[in-house]
Amino acid sequence: MHTANSFTNQYPSVIGRKLLSAALVLLALCLLPGIQSPLAHATINSTALAKACSAKNVVPSKDGIRRLALIVGVGQYKSEKIPDLPGPPQDAQRIYQLLTGANGYDFPKENVCVLVDEAATTANFKQYFSSFLIERAQPNDEVVFYYAGHGSQTRDHNGDEPDGMDETFVFHDARNNGIKDFTDDEFDELLTRLHQKTNHITVFLDSCNSGTALRGDTEFLSRYIPPPETEVEAETEANTIIKRSTETKPTTDDQKTGWISKSLPGIVVFTAAGDGTVALEKNSRGIFTDAILTTFGQVNASQLTYAQAARQIRPLVKAESYQIPYFQGDLQRTVFAGVNRKLPLAWEVIETAPQLKLGGFPLPGVDTGAEFRVYDGFLKGADLQDPTKAKAVIIVEESTRLNATARIISKPVDTEPIRPGDLAILSRPSDAQKMLKVTLRPHAEPGGITTEKANLIRTSLDQNQDAKNMIQLVENNGFFEISYDNDQYVVSGPENRVRNRFTNADSVIENLRLHALQRMLSSLRGEGGNLFADQDTLKVQLVPADKQDQCAQNTNWRQAPPNAITAQEIPLCYRWNVKVKLSEKSPLRLLVGGLILSTDGSIFGLPADGTAIPLGPGEEVVFAAKGETFVASEPVNIEDQVVVFGTQETNPVPWSRLTQSAVHRAGDIKSGLYRILDQYLKGTRGVAQPVETDDTDTAWTRSSITMRVIDPDH
Numbered sequence: 165m166h167t168a169n170s171f172t173n174q175y176p177s178v179i180g181r182k183l184l185s186a187a188l189v190l191l192a193l194c195l196l197p198g199i200q201s202p203l204a205h206a207t208i209n210s211t212a213l214a215k216a217c218s219a220k221n222v223v224p225s226k227d228g229i230r231r232l233a234l235i236v237g238v239g240q241y242k243s244e245k246i247p248d249l250p251g252p253p254q255d256a257q258r259i260y261q262l263l264t265g266a267n268g269y270d271f272p273k274e275n276v277c278v279l280v281d282e283a284a285t286t287a288n289f290k291q292y293f294s295s296f297l298i299e300r301a302q303p304n305d306e307v308v309f310y311y312a313g314h315g316s317q318t319r320d321h322n323g324d325e326p327d328g329m330d331e332t333f334v335f336h337d338a339r340n341n342g343i344k345d346f347t348d349d350e351f352d353e354l355l356t357r358l359h360q361k362t363n364h365i366t367v368f369l370d371s372c373n374s375g376t377a378l379r380g381d382t383e384f385l386s387r388y389i390p391p392p393e394t395e396v397e398a399e400t401e402a403n404t405i406i407k408r409s410t411e412t413k414p415t416t417d418d419q420k421t422g423w424i425s426k427s428l429p430g431i432v433v434f435t436a437a438g439d440g441t442v443a444l445e446k447n448s449r450g451i452f453t454d455a456i457l458t459t460f461g462q463v464n465a466s467q468l469t470y471a472q473a474a475r476q477i478r479p480l481v482k483a484e485s486y487q488i489p490y491f492q493g494d495l496q497r498t499v500f501a502g503v504n505r506k507l508p509l510a511w512e513v514i515e516t517a518p519q520l521k522l523g524g525f526p527l528p529g530v531d532t533g534a535e536f537r538v539y540d541g542f543l544k545g546a547d548l549q550d551p552t553k554a555k556a557v558i559i560v561e562e563s564t565r566l567n568a569t570a571r572i573i574s575k576p577v578d579t580e581p582i583r584p585g586d587l588a589i590l591s592r593p594s595d596a597q598k599m600l601k602v603t604l605r606p607h608a609e610p611g612g613i614t615t616e617k618a619n620l621i622r623t624s625l626d627q628n629q630d631a632k633n634m635i636q637l638v639e640n641n642g643f644f645e646i647s648y649d650n651d652q653y654v655v656s657g658p659e660n661r662v663r664n665r666f667t668n669a670d671s672v673i674e675n676l677r678l679h680a681l682q683r684m685l686s687s688l689r690g691e692g693g694n695l696f697a698d699q700d701t702l703k704v705q706l707v708p709a710d711k712q713d714q715c716a717q718n719t720n721w722r723q724a725p726p727n728a729i730t731a732q733e734i735p736l737c738y739r740w741n742v743k744v745k746l747s748e749k750s751p752l753r754l755l756v757g758g759l760i761l762s763t764d765g766s767i768f769g770l771p772a773d774g775t776a777i778p779l780g781p782g783e784e785v786v787f788a789a790k791g792e793t794f795v796a797s798e799p800v801n802i803e804d805q806v807v808v809f810g811t812q813e814t815n816p817v818p819w820s821r822l823t824q825s826a827v828h829r830a831g832d833i834k835s836g837l838y839r840i841l842d843q844y845l846k847g848t849r850g851v852a853q854p855v856e857t858d859d860t861d862t863a864w865t866r867s868s869i870t871m872r873v874i875d876p877d878h
Contacts, residue, residue, distance in 0.1 A: 213260070217277035217292050222300050225270040229501050230305045233276045234297055235259050236289060238313030240281040242340040246389055251445035252312035253280045255370060255453050259310050262460065267507040269500045271308075284313070286335045286343055293354050301361035306501040308366045312450065314389045315371030315443070318345055333371065339392055355428060363430030364501065366470075370436055370450050372443040386442045387450075432470050432493035436481075442659075444485050452489055454528035455480035458689070460499065461509035461527070465546035465694050467502045471495035474729045475699035476689075479868045482805060483686035486659045491729055506544040511588040513538065514567070516581070520558065522588050523567040529593025529687070534560045535844065536570065536588035537691075540580065548589055550693025551862040555579050555586065557840065560594065574840070592844050593687055600635050600680035603642030611647035611654065620669040621646065621653075630825045631673050633846065634680035644679065646672060655679075655765070664764045678765040681823060684845065685759060685807065688866065696810065696865035699727055701747050702756065704808045704867045706732045707786065709739035709793050719876050724869075731803055731870040734796040741793055742770055744777075744808050745784035753780045754810035754865075757819035758787070760794070761805040768794075769820020770808075776816055796873040807868040811837060815862050837862045 222230050237256025239249045260278050263271035277296045279288055297307055314334040332345035339345070358365060372388045436443035436452035444451050459476045460468070474491040481489050511524030522536070537554040539547070547553050556575035560568045572582075604613040604621065613621070625631055644663075647654045652665040653672045663679070666672050690698045703726035715737035724732040726745065734740055744756050755776035760768040771777060772791035779785060811817050815836040821829055826846045834842050840862070 211283070213257070213278035213280050214283050216274050217279070217296055219274050219277075219296075220300075221274070222302075222305075223272040223274045225272060225503070227270070227504065230302065231263075231269075231271045231275055231308075231500065232297055232301065232305060233263055233271055233308035233310070234293060235263075235276065235278045235308075235310045236284050236312070236335075237278075237280045238284045238311075238334065238336050240336065241314075241334070242337050246314060246334065246339060249313065249385060249387060249445065250448040251385070251450055251453075252370065252387075254448055255312045255450055256280055256310070258453070258457070259368070262457070262509075263308065263500075267505065267509055269503045269505070271500075282336055284335055285337045286346055287337075289333075289335055289346065290354075294357075298354070298358050298361060301358060303362055304364060305362045306364045306366075307358065307362060308368070308500070310368040310370070312370035312387070314387055315369075316345055316389050317391050318347060334389060345392075355431070359428045359431065363428070364497070365428075365431045366500070367431065367433045369433070370443060370453065372437050385445045387436075387445060388442055430494050430497075432495060432497060433491070434470075434474070434477075435490045437487040437489065442487055444487055446484070449528075451485045451487065452477070452481055454484070455489075457509070458528055463505055463508045463545055463548060465549075465692075465697060467498040467504075469496055469498055471729065472697075472699055473499060475727055475867075478729070478870065479686045479805060479807070482803075482870075483683045486657060486661075488803060495729070507587075508548060508589065510548070511536065511568075511590075512541075513582055513584050513586040513588060515584060520570045520572070520582065521567065522560075522570055524588075526565040527590055529590060529597045530560065530565055530568070531563050531594035531596045532560055533595030534563070534568075534590060534597075535573075535592040535840075536560070537591050538582050539587045539589060541583070541585035541587055543587070546692075546694045548587060549691050550695075551591075551691045552693070555582055557591070558588065563594075573843075591689075591691065595633075597687065598634060598680065598684045600644060600676060600683065601638045601642045602635055602644045602646060602676060603638055603640060605645055605647040611649050613646060613648055617648060617653075617669070621672065624669040624673045628670075628673050628677065628825075629827075630846070631677040631680075634684075635673070635676050644676060657763075675765045678767055678823070681845070682761045682765070682767065682805075685761065685822070686805065686868075688841075690809075690865035692863050692865045695751055695863050696754075698865055699867045701750050701754075701865045702808050702810050702867040703727055703745040703747065703784075704758075704806060704869050705743045706734065706740050706806065706869070706871055707743045709741050709788065712739055713737055713795075727867055728869055731872045733874045734871055735874060735876050736796055736798070736800070738796045739793050740796065742787045742806060742808070743784060744779070744787070746779040746781055746810070748782040750781045753778055753813055755779075755813055755816055756785065756808060756810050757817070758806065758808040759819060759823065761807065763802050763804055767823040769823055771820075774818050774820045776811075776818070778813060779810075798873065798875075800873045800875045800878075803870045803872045805868055805870050807866060809864065809866045811864040812862075815864070817841065817864070837864055 222232060225231050235256050237252040239252040241248060256278060260276060262268050264273045264276055277292050279292065301307055311333055316332045316334055318330050318332050331348040334345050337343050370387060436450065455477045458480055459473050474495060477489055481487060509525055509527065511522045514523050515521040536558050537551060538556050538558055539554055543553060556572045556579065558570040559573050560570050562569045604618050606612050607614050622637065625635060625637065643658050645656045647656065652667055653669065654662055655664045655672060655675055657663050664675055666675065690696060692698065692701065705724065705726050708721050716735065719735040719738065721735060721738060722733060724730070742758060746754055756779055757776045758770040770787045770792055772789060777785050809817065809819050817838045821832065822841060822845060829842060
């Protein structure tokens with residue numbers, strides 16, 4: 165992709181598209197008794213967690229709907245050849261709390277079976293899926309199945325897989341004493357039996373069925389292991405299986421996609437990775453898990469649908485990882501049959517003197533430097549996303565991730581004082597979350613950085629004030645890596661893919677700053693209250709430009725719907741523009757602007773002249789002025805993100821200016837949301853004295869979509 169004048173990405177193509185079995189780790193981060201640390205495997209009482217698995221009766225929820233769930237988290241394995249994972253048992257607990265805990269989704273504890281580690285054997289899984297779910301389910305029951313652990317592949321023996329490989333779950337006793345992985349064909353049979361009882365089934369998978377080379381296995385762990393050595397086939401044999409799959413009718417279902425069949429209507433499946441990417445965990449937490457918690461933990465003005473959740477999850481995952489989540493099924497269903505939640509997963513004010521103290525779930529992004537808006541403890545629902553109703557904005561000074569001390573950085577004039585019991589809603593994540601860790605490849609390795617060049621990098625970083633607030637050079641396991649090849653610095657992402665090349669250190673640091681900035685911008689969530697809803701109020705599409713080059717005449721553009729969950733595919737050579745429509749339901753006019761976040765680090769602001777475009781309800785605009793038309797060019801199959809923002813007319817934010825350095829923004833007159841975001845990006849939130857402000861119209865919203873260039877001839 166590039167502008168009609170200048171922009172060309174420089175990173176190479178990713179692995180060809182292939183659906184991975186991966187993870188939705190829904191988490192509600194309420195720790196169960198005895199949990200001291202995210203890494204504390206030994207403190208998990210698997211017997212206590214599994215106590216409901218033998219229950220016979222199903223207890224209706226408060227709204228009369230019967231809700232059942234089976235949760236499986238495998239972090240410890242019998243086989244010495246399978247590496248343990250610290251995250252899945254914790255993720256399983258958090259799902260349990262999200263479903264059953266306070267401010268959760270009203271699943272009675274008697275209806276939720278949890279199998280963790282040694283309890284999560286292949287035999288137990290089959291037994292309890294049958295006895296706890298299938299045998300007890302009735303029509304219209306809401307049933308949830310969740311799996312976290314390793315995923316893998318095995319040879320396909322019935323010809324229903326285009327790639328000749330079945331996906332598998334790897335339970336606690338797999339590959340030990342003759343016990344094999346549990347295949348997707350076996351899982352499909354169980355799902356089919358359950359579907360005969362009820363079609364209101366939601367499947368969450370936190371595993372992946374194929375992997376790519378990954379740097380930094382200390383900070384990032386892949387939930388994938390290769391197939392058993394006895395099942396690694398020669399290329400010719402694998403090709404035979406692939407050929408057979410195209411010529412022989414499958415014995416199960418010829419419409420199978422990924423883990424499930426299209427012939428099972430009503431089912432919803434969330435997986436953590438696709439398109440040749442890997443489901444990752446970091447700090448004993450699935451990256452997709454954190455995105456799910458952030459999305460499912462909030463309270464919306466209307467019932468959350470799976471489609472709305474999916475649209476919010478993708479940019480949150482992209483902010484932390486190159487993995488691409490995948491969603492399929494009846495996504496228009498309301499989440500868990502529309503539980504009427506009034507309170508989000510939030511922190512609470514414990515004390516106000518001598519220090520402001522908070523406590524609550526270890527939510528994603530809560531650490532030193534995190535920002536909260538504090539609301540009266542009596543408020544409920546979407547009012548807790550309305551910044552005009554907040555008592556103050558506070559910043560965390562110290563945190564254990566279970567409690568924290570904080571200070572006020574701004575508050576409306578004449579507002580009520582903060583009191584114990586007030587709710588603190590995370591508005592912007594911590595400094596640690598926005599910090600991009602970068603490794604210099606050791607000089608002794610091929611492409612290594614010499615001491616002289618390393619000093620140039622460090623000097624450049626020290627002189628770039630914005631970059632210093634966003635980039636940290638580490639010895640090992642950096643999210644990005646800098647190497648040197650053919651007289652150029654090479655910037656590579658966590659998947660070992662080259663993102664860009666530069667001839668001088670200053671350009672390297674500036675590019676890394678933009679990568680860090682992209683992570684921060686991707687993690688921002690709107691605060692629309694009852695007025696606006698992220699991924700809904702603003703409808704975003706990429707559309708063909710009015711004028712096309714001759715090379716695009718013989719290719720077809722397949723138009724994706726507004727706010728599509730999957731990426732808009734753009735044929736090579738096509739010119740395109742961004743189209744934005746304000747929902748007819750919007751009660752107010754909005755100023756709109758946008759950003760294009762490219763995987764090579766480039767950021768492009770819309771409108772190109774830095775202004776904002778006013779839209780009334782039902783009105784739309786196509787950004788097509790000078791510098792706003794882009795051309796699809798190689799490389800192909802790389803996802804870029806387009807983010808569009810809307811703010812009230814009394815609260816303008818020059819979104820394109822936020823991509824520039826603080827020095828360039830220094831002369832701007834800042835108020836309202838612009839001031840808050842500017843402080844967040846500069847990292848000066850905890851330095852200034854508290855500010856009393858009359859800025860109240862700060863509600864805003866955002867929508868985002870992804871795009872990728874395709875080559876129709878290949």
